[in-house]
Structures are given as structure tokens and as C-alpha cells.
Amino acid sequence: MTDLFPFLQAAADTAGAYHAFPVIGSRAATWIAAEVHLMFAAFVLGVPMFAVITEAVGIFTKDERYRERYDRLSKEFTRLLLVAYSATAIWGAVLVFFLTTLYPRFWNHMTEIFQLSMWIYVGLFFVESFTLYLYYYGWDRWNKGRAKYWHWTLGILLNVWGTAVMLIANGWLTYMMSPPAGVTAQTLPSEVGLWNAIANATWMPINIHRLIANAVFGGSIVAAYAAYRFLAARTDEERAHYDWMGYVGNFVAISTFIVLPFAGYWLGREFYEYNQQLGITMMGGFMSWLWILQAFLIGVLFLAGNYYLWIGMGRIPGAERYRPYTKWLLIILILGVIVWSTPHTMIASRQELEAMGGSHHPFLGVLGVMSAKNTAVNLMILTTFLSFLFYRRANKRPVAPWAKQGMLAQWIMFAIAAMVVLFFGVYGYFVSAIVRIGFSVYQVLAVLTTIVVVTTLDIFLLRGAESRGEIRWGQMPERSQYALFILAVTFTWLMGLMGFARSGIRQHWHVFEVMRDTSPDAVTPALGYASIMISVCVLIFLGLVSFIFWLSELGTKPAEAHAPAAPAPGAGPATAPAPGD
Amino acid sequence: MWRTNLKIVGLVVAVLGLYTLVANSIPQLQSELPQAVELSGDVTPEQLVAAGERIYNGAGGCTACHGLGTRAPNLLTDEGGTGTIGARCGSRVAGMSCKDYLYQSLTEPAVHVVEGYQPIMQDMRRTLPADQIWAVIAFLESQGGTIDVTADDVRSAQQPSGGGGAAPPAGATASLDPREIMTANGCLGCHKLGDQGAAVGPPFDGMGGRLTSDFIRTSILNPGAAIARGYEAMAGVMPPTFGQQLTAGQLEAVVSFLSSQR
Numbered sequence: 001m002t003d004l005f006p007f008l009q010a011a012a013d014t015a016g017a018y019h020a021f022p023v024i025g026s027r028a029a030t031w032i033a034a035e036v037h038l039m040f041a042a043f044v045l046g047v048p049m050f051a052v053i054t055e056a057v058g059i060f061t062k063d064e065r066y067r068e069r070y071d072r073l074s075k076e077f078t079r080l081l082l083v084a085y086s087a088t089a090i091w092g093a094v095l096v097f098f099l100t101t102l103y104p105r106f107w108n109h110m111t112e113i114f115q116l117s118m119w120i121y122v123g124l125f126f127v128e129s130f131t132l133y134l135y136y137y138g139w140d141r142w143n144k145g146r147a148k149y150w151h152w153t154l155g156i157l158l159n160v161w162g163t164a165v166m167l168i169a170n171g172w173l174t175y176m177m178s179p180p181a182g183v184t185a186q187t188l189p190s191e192v193g194l195w196n197a198i199a200n201a202t203w204m205p206i207n208i209h210r211l212i213a214n215a216v217f218g219g220s221i222v223a224a225y226a227a228y229r230f231l232a233a234r235t236d237e238e239r240a241h242y243d244w245m246g247y248v249g250n251f252v253a254i255s256t257f258i259v260l261p262f263a264g265y266w267l268g269r270e271f272y273e274y275n276q277q278l279g280i281t282m283m284g285g286f287m288s289w290l291w292i293l294q295a296f297l298i299g300v301l302f303l304a305g306n307y308y309l310w311i312g313m314g315r316i317p318g319a320e321r322y323r324p325y326t327k328w329l330l331i332i333l334i335l336g337v338i339v340w341s342t343p344h345t346m347i348a349s350r351q352e353l354e355a356m357g358g359s360h361h362p363f364l365g366v367l368g369v370m371s372a373k374n375t376a377v378n379l380m381i382l383t384t385f386l387s388f389l390f391y392r393r394a395n396k397r398p399v400a401p402w403a404k405q406g407m408l409a410q411w412i413m414f415a416i417a418a419m420v421v422l423f424f425g426v427y428g429y430f431v432s433a434i435v436r437i438g439f440s441v442y443q444v445l446a447v448l449t450t451i452v453v454v455t456t457l458d459i460f461l462l463r464g465a466e467s468r469g470e471i472r473w474g475q476m477p478e479r480s481q482y483a484l485f486i487l488a489v490t491f492t493w494l495m496g497l498m499g500f501a502r503s504g505i506r507q508h509w510h511v512f513e514v515m516r517d518t519s520p521d522a523v524t525p526a527l528g529y530a531s532i533m534i535s536v537c538v539l540i541f542l543g544l545v546s547f548i549f550w551l552s553e554l555g556t557k558p559a560e561a562h563a564p565a566a567p568a569p570g571a572g573p574a575t576a577p578a579p580g581d
Numbered sequence: 582m583w584r585t586n587l588k589i590v591g592l593v594v595a596v597l598g599l600y601t602l603v604a605n606s607i608p609q610l611q612s613e614l615p616q617a618v619e620l621s622g623d624v625t626p627e628q629l630v631a632a633g634e635r636i637y638n639g640a641g642g643c644t645a646c647h648g649l650g651t652r653a654p655n656l657l658t659d660e661g662g663t664g665t666i667g668a669r670c671g672s673r674v675a676g677m678s679c680k681d682y683l684y685q686s687l688t689e690p691a692v693h694v695v696e697g698y699q700p701i702m703q704d705m706r707r708t709l710p711a712d713q714i715w716a717v718i719a720f721l722e723s724q725g726g727t728i729d730v731t732a733d734d735v736r737s738a739q740q741p742s743g744g745g746g747a748a749p750p751a752g753a754t755a756s757l758d759p760r761e762i763m764t765a766n767g768c769l770g771c772h773k774l775g776d777q778g779a780a781v782g783p784p785f786d787g788m789g790g791r792l793t794s795d796f797i798r799t800s801i802l803n804p805g806a807a808i809a810r811g812y813e814a815m816a817g818v819m820p821p822t823f824g825q826q827l828t829a830g831q832l833e834a835v836v837s838f839l840s841s842q843r
Binding site: 181182184201228231232273274275276277280281286287288289292293296297482485486489490493504507508522523524525526527528529530531532534535538539542 | 589598607652802
């Protein structure tokens with residue numbers, strides 16, 4: 001009987017369960033609506049995070065020059081949000097209309113369980129939108145004294161509402177992947193408890209993963225915006241401001257991106273714990289090549305991120321002393337990308353197996369395993385951190401009496417971390433899989449500890465340091481700004497790819513092992529088709545975002561024409577601190 | 582400015598094109614839908630092998646683990662010098678024919694876990710009808726061995742009683758004997774009970790003295806809810822599907838049996 005259930009369920013589906021969308025089909029239409037909505041949602045959740053942080057820096061800094069600069073930056077972030085909110089809501093409405101008209105049976109199932117949360121969601125979105133309007137339009141009115149603190153509180157509230165909205169929506173989508181254990185195909189939706197459905201096995205890991213990813217995504221889009229304004233700038237002052245803004249956006253994106261894989265590990269582990277089959281489908285089933293593509297994309301991110309830093313050092317007096325090291329850093333990164341994107345345990349046809357003479361290629365057997373890959377990625381993170389460290393201290397000369405010992409300690413930390421990573425990487429080849437998995441924890445801990453300790457030491461080490469010269473903000477070659485575009489496009493594409501992985505592992509289920517997808521599009525497509533869909537979604541999103549940015553610029557032009565000139569590089573953004581100072 | 586705009590658009594399109602090109606250049610695999618494979622009562626061995634190969638590569642989901650060299654033994658290629666599955670299946674268990682060995686491996690996988698691997702395979706009767714299991718066996722036998730699955734096996738599997746073919750999973754039987762239920766569901770593949778079972782999960786011996794009935798019930802229905810100390814590395818191995826496999830009566834029979842183990 002159990003064997004037959006899926007087939008009986010399929011047969012019982014009536015023609016009313018699905019409706020067709022013209023030309024591109026229901027799946028493609030819903031895919032685009034969901035993905036573009038999600039990209040906008042990530043943007044409007046990510047940007048307020050550092051809008052409120054930069055505003056706080058402006059409020060609490062003791063240096064008057066920085067106060068105005070950070071406040072302006074924060075307001076500029078917020079201005080980008082206004083139209084983006086409308087776009088998010090519009091695409092959300094499109095998605096709901098597609099689901100209700102194209103997948104009515106599925107939609108009925110979801111609304112029966114989640115209707116209360118859907119009403120709360122709408123209410124929160126309403127409150128969130130009006131908080132944003134108050135936050136932005138009240139900026140100049142509530143800019144002094146106690147009123148400024150109230151204004152900042154509005155920014156915090158904006159983040160609270162946005163996060164609550166995200167948590168609710170995550171409950172819906174994670175229910176589709178990991179419905180509670182007691183819910184089966186025979187369970188009536190009305191019998192499923194709302195909280196039980198929301199707080200399912202993958203809800204919290206997705207919440208954390210998305211929260212971090214939104215900051216990464218928001219940072220990269222803001223950096224791309226700044227890059228565009230840099231390229232379009234007509235004055236040195238403008239160029240200096242947008243050079244600095246691009247740097248801040250990129251710093252936020254890369255620094256938060258470094259912790260994202262750890263949230264990803266947790267999510268993956270929850271998939272395995274919930275259902276072995278889901279985990280195996282994700283990592284080793286028909287999706288196995290997806291992770292090679294992911295490695296390639298992350299390789300591009302590492303290379304472009306470091307390239308931007310290295311070029312940026314050209315505008316920092318004193319950075320010349322680090323230039324000889326750049327080629328070595330580049331070599332480590334390239335070797336890391338090669339190892340990380342080496343396929344190993346891939347599904348192969350019988351002919352391919354015979355041609356290789358085994359389950360994996362003899363050349364790739366050594367490099368394609370987790371030991372080598374974990375070693376590669378940890379060394380890449382260390383290398384990127386080292387690049388950032390060079391950048392940060394390029395124009396500074398420490399004056400602390402313990403400076404020499406401090407720097408020696410930092411180098412020793414780097415060396416120890418690299419040795420720990422290499423040791424467990426090599427040792428991993430000689431132990432069983434279950435022991436090897438545990439080694440990745442030691443590698444990650446070594447790298448994270450080094451990042452935290454070295455950064456802390458650096459803050460004290462450079463306190464009161466002599467300047468070797470001011471950063472010449474704005475004096476950046478144009479090609480550096482194109483690296484920021486590559487980063488934004490790659491982050492956006494990567495988000496689409498991971499969305500496909502998360503959603504695709506359900507395979508032919510709307511709700512995993514509860515409601516079968518019996519539509520003509522029930523087969524989860526191969527990566528080639530998915531990549532075309534992702535590229536289309538990214539193009540639509542970037543096209544609309546560009547339009548929104550143009551609109552926001554259009555609305556401010558008359559005001560800017562009468563605004564006082566921005567500070568000159570020497571006294572203006574040129575002296576702005578790098579994040580982390 | 583238009584030149585800059587064009588440069589940016591060109592760059593964006595080139596990056597998207599590159600990623601799309603790379604994604605289309607690697608092997609294209611899509612998930613397969615479970616489909617009913619029609620097998621008539623007078624099916625030939627060749628037809629059985631062909632059907633078995635389709636199921637093996639598709640709806641059976643076998644390739645998710647077999648053939649990767651890490652999660653499960655290779656079947657179509659050599660495994661540790663013992664040859665392909667058709668060549669080695671007859672000598673895996675003394676006195677057991679290849680056909681019987683493969684049948685039991687598919688329907689009670691916990692009984693024959695190959696050394697060095699985890700007992701993660703499920704009872705294939707949960708996903709494949711009985712006649713399709715025989716088709717898969719025929720395909721596996723064809724990998725270096727002799728095909729002795731016949732149309733009779735398929736015919737008897739297609740009988741309503743399933744006599745001689747694959748029996749329905751334990752969850753569908755009416756048995757309320759806890760030992761029988763636990764054996765049929767492969768519990769002893771991981772838990773020790775007396776001199777039976779393996780030490781992958783916490784032992785059943787003395788379980789009633791260590792855990793309450795409610796805790797045991799929750800752990801069966803949702804194995805990830807709490808992981809016993811010392812077994813953290815095995816988290817995720819136990820399938821969370823017993824709530825669907827067992828009837829309420831069977832679940833209670835197992836819970837009360839385990840609670841009585843002191």
C-alpha cells in the first residue's frame with residue numbers, strides 16, 4: 001500500500017490542481033517571480049542593517065568630520081530602499097497571484113496551515129513600509145540632539161520588522177522542505193499546528209543563513225551602486241565619496257561572506273539529520289555538479305575581492321612595501337580555486353566509469369576529496385584576511401612600544417593557523433570518513449581564532465599610529481570599479497544558484513513526502529536549464545535595480561545642485577577611516 | 582557616459598554568459614520521477630535487465646550512493662578487488678545464492694552491511710513495487726554474473742499475496758510483535774539487543790531504565806530531537822520515517838517493549 005500511495009495520489013489529482021501559463025510555462029513564470037522577489041527582499045533587508053550601523057557610527061563618533069560623512073552615507077543607503085520596497089511588494093504580489101492561479105491545490109494546502117501567519121506578515125510589511133518612510137523623510141528634521149536618537153531607533157525598528165517578516169516567510173518555505181515528522185500525505189492541513197509547521201527542522205538554520213546572506217548581498221549591491229556613481233562622477237569630491245562608499249559596501253560584503261559558509265554547514269547538517277535522502281540528493285545526487293559550479297563562483301568572488309583590495313592599495317601611501325607579496329597571495333588563491341573546484345565523487349554513467357577505470361578519475365582522486373577542499377578554502381580565507389590586513393595598515397606606522405613583538409605574534413598566529421589547516425588536511429587522508437569530518441572543525445576554529453586574535457591585536461597595535469600619508473580616496477583606476485560589478489553579479493547569481501539547490505532537493509514534491517508535484521513540470525531540471533533561468537532572473541533584477549537607482553538619483557538632482565560642495569579629498573572622505581579602525 | 586554604461590552592460594552580460602556556459606558544459610543530470618515500469622508475466626531476462634537498468638539509474642535512486650566509492654559499495658565497477666556485483670554476490674555469504682543475497686540486500690539492507698560502510702540504505706520495498714525489485718536484481722546479476730531471475734519471480738511478485746516475491750514492508754503488516762516489527766524495520770541493524778544487532782546507535786538493552794516511554798516514542802518519531810551522549814557522530818543516520826512506516830499500534834508495541842528493557 002505504501003508503495004502505491006504516490007501513484008494513487010497522482011491519479012487522484014484533478015485537472016483543477018494546475019493551470020498553464022502561456023509561452024514559458026507555469027514553473028518558469030513562478031520561478032522568475034519568486035527569485036526576483038527574493039532578490040529584492042534580500043536587498044531591502046540587507047541594506048537597512050548597515051544603514052543603521054553607519055548612522056550609529058555617525059552618532060557616536062567623537063570626530064565631527066566623520067559624523068556628517070557617515071550620516072550622509074547612511075541616508076544615501078536608505079534612499080535606495082524607497083523604490084526598492086515598492087518593487088519588492090509588486091514582485092511579491094506577482095508571486096502570490098501566480099501561486100493562486102497556477103497552483104491552486106498547493107496554495108490551498110499552504111493557506112489552510114499558514115493563514116494566520118500570512119495576515120500577520122501583511123500587517124508587519126505595512127508597518128515596516130511606514131517605518132521606512134518615517135526613517136527617510138524624517139532624516140533632516142530629526143537630525144540633532146535627542147531627536148537623532150529617536151530617529152536611529154526608527155532604523156532599528158525597521159530592521160526588527162524586516163527580520164520578523166523574513167522569519168515568517170522562511171517558515172513557509174522551510175515547511176515545504178522539512179515538514180514536521182508527524183505530518184504525512186494522509187494528514188489534513190487543518191490538523192497541522194501553525195507553530196509546529198513554522199518551527200520545523202530547517203527553519204532556524206535558514207533564518208541565520210539568510211540574515212547573513214542578506215548583509216552580504218546588500219553590501220555588494222551598494223558597492224556596485226557606488227562603483228557606478230564613481231564612474232559617472234564629474235568632480236574629485238564625488239569620486240572620493242563614492243570610492244569610499246564602494247569600499248565600505250565591499251568590506252561589509254566580503255567580511256560577512258567569510259562567515260556564511262559556517263551557517264551553510266549548519267543548514268546542510270540539518271538537512272542530513274532531517275532526512276538522509278534529502279542530504280544525499282543535495283550533496284551527491286543529481287545536484288552534485290552544482291557544488292563544483294558553486295566552487296567556481298566563490299573562486300571568482302575571492303579573486304575579485306582580493307584584486308579590488310590590491311588595486312586599492314595603489315592609493316595608499318606606504319602600501320608599496322607589500323606589493324612583492326601580492327603575487328604569492330594570488331598563487332595561493334588560484335591553487336585554492338583549482339583544488340576546490342576539482343570534482344571527485346560525481347555520478348557517472350557506466351561508460352564514463354569504464355573510461356575512468358573506477359568511480360573517480362585517478363588524477364582527481366587525491367584533490368577532489370573533502371580534506372583537500374577544506375584545506376584549500378581555509379587557506380583562501382586566511383589569504384584574503386592577510387590582504388585586508390596589508391590594506392588596513394598600509395599607511396600606518398605603529399608607535400606602541402610592543403609593536404615589534406605584537407607583529408611577530410600576529411605572524412606566528414598566521415603560521416600556526418596555516419600549519420593546523422595543512423596538518424589536518426594531510427592527516428585526513430589517513431583516517432576514516434567519520435573522523436575526517438571532525439577535522440574540518442579544527443581547521444575552521446584555527447582560522448577563525450586567528451582572524452579574531454590578529455584583528456584585536458591590530459586594533460591596539462595601530463592605536464595612535466603615525467600616518468605615512470592620507471588615503472587618496474577617488475584616485476582609483478576605473479578597472480577596480482568593474483571588479484565591484486563582477487562581485488555584485490556573482491553574489492546575485494550565487495544566490496539564485498543556492499535557491500535552486502534548496503528548492504530543487506524536494507524534487508517531485510511540493511511539500512516533501514507530503515504533497516506530490518503531479519504537474520507537467522514535476523521533474524527538477526538539470527543545471528544547464530537552471531543556469532539559464534538564474535541568468536534571466538539576475539538580468540531582470542539588475543535591470544530593475546539600475547532603473548531604481550536612476551530614479552533615486554533623478555529625485556535628488558535639484559537638491560544636490562543647491563547643496564554645499566562635498567569636502568575636498570584632503571579634508572573630506574580622503575581621511576575617512578577604513579572599517580575596522 | 583553612454584560608453585561607460587555600455588561597458589558595464591557588456592561586463593554584466595559577459596559574466597552571466599560565462600556562468601551559464603560553464604553550467605551548460607558540465608554533465609546535465611535531472612531528477613527522475615518515480616514511474617511505473619510495466620512488466621508482463623512473460624518478460625524475458627533481457628527485458629528484465631533493461632528495465633532494471635532504467636530503475637537503477639532513475640526512480641530507484643541507487644546512483645545517489647552506489648558508484649561514488651564513499652557512501653556505498655561500487656556495484657557496476659570493482660569493489661576492493663572482489664569484482665563487480667554480479668561476479669561477487671554469490672560468494673558474499675556462504676551457502677547463499679546471488680539471487681537470495683541481492684534480494685535480501687534490497688529488502689533488509691541492514692542484514693548485509695559491507696564492512697567500512699554505514700547502514701544508511703532503506704528497505705527498497707518502500708519505493709519500488711515487488712516486480713521492479715526483481716528487475717533491479719536481474720540488472721545487478723548481469724554485471725558480471727548469471728541472470729537467474731525468471732518470469733516466474735515477476736509473476737509471483739505481481740500476485741496480490743506477493744507470494745514468492747517481495748513482501749510489503751513491515752509497516753503495512755498487522756504484526757504487533759515488537760521483535761518482529763524491529764527486525765522487519767532493520768532496527769537491529771544499528772541497535773544492540775542481547776547478542777543481536779550492532780552498536781551504531783544506543784543499545785536497546787537497559788533502555789527502559791535509562792529513558793522514559795515518552796522519550797523513546799519521541800526519539801522513534803523524530804530521531805534528531807535528542808542525540809544520546811556518545812553517539813553524536815551518528816546523528817542523522819536513523820531515518821525519521823518510522824512515524825509513517827509503523828501503525829499506531831506497532832509504535833506503541835515497540836515503545837512498551839523498549840520501556841520494559843531494564
